[in-house]
Amino acid sequence: MKLKTNLFGQTYSFNDVKEVLAKANEEKSGDMLAGIAASGNVERVAAKVVLADMTLKDLRENPVVSYEEDDITRADQDAVSDTVYQQIKGYTVGEFREFLLREPPEKLRAVRPGLTAEMVAGVTKLMSNMDLVYAARKLPVEATCNTTIGRPGTLSSRLQPNHATDNPAGIMASVMEGISYGVGDAVIGLNPAVDTIDSVASILREFDAFMQKWQIPTQNCVLAHVTTQMKVLEKNLAPMDLMFQSLAGSETASRAFGINVSLMDEAYAIMREKKNSAGENFMYFETGQGSELSSDGHHGADQLVMEARCYAFAKRYHPFLVNTVVGFIGPEYLYDGRQMIRAGLEDHFMGKLTGIPMGCDVCYTNHMRADQNDLENLAMMLAMADCNYIMGIPGGDDVMLMYQTTSYHDVASLRRLTGKKPIDEFARRMQELEILDEAGNLTAKAGDPSLFFTGNETLSGGMAV
Incomplete structure (x- = not known):
């Protein structure tokens, strides 16, 4: 798993998946006050580049709170359908974004059981506002x-x-x-x-x-x-x-x-x-x-x-x-x-x-x-x-x-x-x-x-x- 990239002649390195996710987030005052936000737009883009090349497997295997210490992590991980997960775990986050925007609603519904919260959050960070509207419209829930x-x-x-x-x-x-x-x-x-x-x-x-x-x-x-x-x-x-x-x-x-x-x-x-x-x-x-x-x-x-x-x-x-x-x-x-x-x-x-x-x-x-x-x-x-x-x-x-x-x-x-x-x-x-x-x-x-x-x-x- 690669945790660094080069932009404009400068190398941006990140310590772990949690830091990549935090710095790939759109600007939020809460993240800034917590001291975990990107220092600026260039570092934010660098984090998004690194995130886009991570696989869904990388995100599942690196929850932001460990399985052993958190009951919500356990509930999330234990609910994953292994059959579905095996089919999608090799997607990069960037490829998963393209899948969500390209494929019809029935294919989007089919992948839900294989997802963890970190996967859902990761792909969200790569989406524009219009992407978020367009993809959500294909995901009805009754x-x-x-x-x-x-x-x-x-x-x-x-x-x-x-x-x-x-x-x-x-x-x-x-x-x-x-x-x-x-x-x-x-x-x-x-x-x-x-x-x-x-x-x-x-x-x-x-x-x-x-x-x-x-x-x-x-x-x-x-x-x-x-x-x-x-x-x-x-x-x-x-x-x-x-x-x-x-x-x-x-x-x-x-x-x-x-x-x-x-x-x-x-x-x-x-x-x-x-x-x-x-x-x-x-x-x-x-x-x-x-x-x-x-x-x-x-x-x-x-x-x-x-x-x-x-x-x-x-x-x-x-x-x-x-x-x-x-x-x-x-x-x-x-x-x-x-x-x-x-x-x-x-x-x-x-x-x-x-x-x-x-x-x-x-x-x-x-x-x-x-x-x-x-x-x-x-x-x-x-x-x-x-x-x-x-x-x-x-x-x-x-x-x-x-x-x-x-x-x-x-x-x-x-x-x-x-x-x-x-x-x-x-x-x-x-x-x-x-x-x-x-x-x-x-x-x-x-x-x-x-x-x-x-x-x-x-x-x-x-x-x-």
Whole structure:
């Protein structure tokens, strides 16, 4: 394996595969702060040249965290199909890029079982933004909970009705408004301000009652810590369609989230037994470049490689939803709109290549050098790439998490631009409620939550409806 190259009369040498991967990464503020980024564009190109000549075998045999010390490395490596791996291990990373861009979708799907996270990350570093969109579009992934996400011609959305105090009336007001815009076919999913068993169970019951009363074909989820959700299930306190957890790309970083592979295996088993949903995919995960650096759990590897390892972790549990919260951690890891856009395209492509149903929370924090135009540019490119779903939040401004993301109106606009619709069953119900027309566009009645006011009920918290 060659770890050096000559450019412009200068020799660039690298110590190991991990350093090549880090310095071949596109510019990210997180890698720079960690002291592992290329010194400039020329060294970055040199690292890409070296990476392009490495084989997939080189990447598999040199994981950025060793098999012996990391449970995610073990989960990733043990899941590889040796039959498929033997067929592709001799490809150089450069040849693998050409394969992904050249071959039809069925051939791309066939290689997924032979890949490790380092292979997925390595080829991503050689791709342009257009490459990432073009190849991801050839990598559809479907999954079924109560309904099926990822089918051709669909763009789904998570209705995120967050509330600063978890007031049930405020939460349900946002749910009603979101549904009135045709948002929520991926999931009605709340980030709780209060992570307690009783609060989580109460909100899940509210969601389920609304879904049952109005016959809304979707899924529910409260994004509490996985241990809280496990206790809700163990006590049979509420119907749960999806179980959630944030993931990291190393055992050390996972420990900062209060999880490991063993715990997630246990959570998966409990959910499989007690889930309220009908399908075989009932887990929901969120990720985002930089979390391993923030917890000092990156083992000297760059944030893109660590993100790819999150997807290998997620794949173990056959999820219904995975999304990168791409700009949420802030400028310490993605400094500006350009880095945010690149990371969103990378993450979406890597998730699809790994074989998971990938979405994106197209977002940024208010202290990043990014704005609404950056957000909309990324959202449009992801829609072109057949991203499974994005977020729908009132005004695109989350009042609990305090960040900027996509609004109910953005979801409608992207569907109109691309000709895509919500999941079929959801779209039909929206037509019955006269929220969408047969073409999937919003009607004159859309955006009016009074559709769901009966006048003779009171939600928890005292809000008459």
